[in-house]
Amino acid sequence: MKVESIFITGVGQTKYGKLEGQSLSSLIYEAASMTLLDASIARSQIDAIVISNLASNRFNDQQNLTALCADVLGLSGTPAFRTGASSASGAAAIQQAVMMVKSGMFDNVLVIGVELMNQVPTDVSTSILANSTHPWEQEQGITIPALAAMCTRLNMIHNGLTREQLALVAVKNHKNALLNPLAHFHHKKVTIEDVMNSPIIADPLRLYDFSPRSDGAAAIIISSGKSVKKFCEQPIRITGIGAATDVFAYMDRENLMSLDATRLAAERALKTAGMTQKEIDILEVHDAFTPLELVNLEDMCFFERGSAGKALEEGITEREGQLPVNVSGGLKAKGHPVGATGIGQVLELTLQLRNEAGKRQVPGVETGLAHAIGGFGNNVFVTILSRT
């Protein structure tokens, strides 16, 4: 089924980073208010809310985010839903909202993602994030970074992936974040040496291969064509959505070197959009760990197996390159407030397509693709946008 005639009519986000003095309510309020303002839509025109979050019950002792969110926004009475797909929850919430609008039941759905992770110490947060792995893996002490490290080692042995290429992903995305004032690392320039000398987290992966623990919120409004005509000057069209899951435990997968759910979700999204890889101008790719950007670009068939690293070295995925990837800074440097991340990716594409991305604007962008992963490739969502 084609998605056509579903639009993004407003976007907004808070700064990502280690935010002092913020609460779930204040972050939700800030992101949602900016989004309503951006869409020039009245509060009363919001028909439903979808909220995305990973673990507010563990990070902040609060699990009733639908009630909290509706109340904070003065929208009590409005139906509110919460969508979960581990670290891809934000992208899942967007796709759910698309289906809600497509169903004809709702005209304007406000999608909000939020995470406030820095209220607990790092080791507590490591344990909370490890809850996204298979029960057996958890019992052995295996975290998502450990799975990523094992997958990376196989790619180094069999696909020519190099340690320097991984460092270069971090360097590129940190460079991009210098132009994004809302990024977690807006002022941090990172060199290959910085990455190579950072402490080992899960050999061969080092500290600078990982996205930071960020606080933040992001929101967008998904609207029907009927609604768009009334208020939106520059709607961006959602042309394709695709989602997939994979075998839960890494040990039980046939394919250990790449993520099948990424391949499937991308195939499905491109099919619903009626597009090919060649027609995509920019991408936001889930780079919670540096190898993911390269492996997933290959899984989505933007590059042949084993060649995304070379494309990076040649500058193809730089902001000025033929196929810019993670111009926002990516999860790596823009930050990864887990529940907000997938929404933040689509927000970046929306700004780029509207020609409103400021200093980091890529000229002449007509289409964009966002890719979000939950767990270690367990849940993947791909969303494609076009200028209308």
Add this chain to the structure above:
Amino acid sequence: MNDKSLIQEFKENLKKRKLIGTKCRTCGSIGVYPNSQCRKCGNASFEKVKFSGKGTLITYTILHAVPLRFKENAPLVIGLVELEEGGRISAQLNASQDELSVGKKLEAIFQEIDGRILLKFKPLGGI
């Protein structure tokens, strides 16, 4: 058999220091940690496979950022092992960094930690 009893049985066997998995009666695919349905063919009838515990290291990592309850044991050496009868299992390894290489032959050991039996692997013939 349902998932609950399969997993219970797997864990009971580990406590008895036995590694016993499942073989699909329809397609023959071998699973170490049980799943209620065969991932290959979707059937749900299994016979038991007793593993020798010998296998090959497919990939590994040394994990420094460990969950809270493993803090005292950090760093953890973690590997993915393919057993000689088929099927794979991820586990901690008792191996030093210079003993680690992909393709290394390993054998299972059952280590008691806080009254709990943990399945681990060590280099074949090693200490």
